Amino acid sequence: MNEVNKNYAKIAEENHRKVQALQIELFDAAQELENERDVQITNAVTHAWLDLKALRDILNGDEDIDRAGWDELAKATKDSVGELEEVFPFLLEGVEDE
Numbered sequence: 001m002n003e004v005n006k007n008y009a010k011i012a013e014e015n016h017r018k019v020q021a022l023q024i025e026l027f028d029a030a031q032e033l034e035n036e037r038d039v040q041i042t043n044a045v046t047h048a049w050l051d052l053k054a055l056r057d058i059l060n061g062d063e064d065i066d067r068a069g070w071d072e073l074a075k076a077t078k079d080s081v082g083e084l085e086e087v088f089p090f091l092l093e094g095v096e097d098e
Contacts, residue, residue: 044083
């Protein structure tokens with residue numbers, strides 16, 4: 001192999017290593033984004049569940065609530081709807097009751 005071909009082979013090998021390293025970085029970044037999305041979904045569903053549970057307890061007479069409590073619950077449910085719409089954008093299009 002002549003000197004020029006050796007240099008090309010060396011450059012190609014270095015580029016291959018760089019590409020592999022970049023692929024690993026991209027894979028790691030994708031995993032991190034997926035994990036972050038999982039956390040967002042879990043948080044949104046958990047907050048909505050807590051709001052529904054509180055509302056159920058109030059409506060069933062299991063918990064007493066004053067005006068400040070209703071205001072707090074109204075804000076919490078509004079926030080939960082926003083979180084759910086953020087992680088499940090299809091909800092913004094509307095969901096038909098069956």
